[in-house]
Amino acid sequence: MPRITPNLWFDTEGEEAANYYVSIFPNSWINKVTHYGEASPREAGLVLTVEFSLGQPFTAINGVPDFAFDEAISFLIPCKDQDEVDYYWNRLLEGGQPSQCGWLKDKYGLSWQAVPTVLEDMMSDPDRDKAEPAMKAMLGMVKLDIAELQRAYDGSTELP
16 A cells, blocks of 8 residues: 655745654654655745655645645644653643643644543443543543543543
């Protein structure tokens, strides 16, 4: 199967965004930067694409300002503990906007989800008397809080 590479459309911020993402995620790097030439529709020398890796390949492309990111596409970051949730949430939220249920938009308008891996176990528990309160708790959160999710899952908190 061919490797699928997400292409992220920017106006002129592609290289800046790629460097920002690489600074947040460990073991990430910039692979290649290409530039518009003289015969291109944009200013010669402007960055055209940035190939970078965040555990998988991505490409940032500086197209035109006609398109913007929206919540229909997001990137989920599976987090092993609250420290990871907090780290990714706080770093990606710099200059961005929080949403709900662990979602946020970064300063470039790209949507991310910092989600603790334990949440999937809670949600998929066949014991719906445990899974449903955890779901209800998650739906009421902005940044996900593992301790609160666990309390709801364990039935040790009253939810509205």
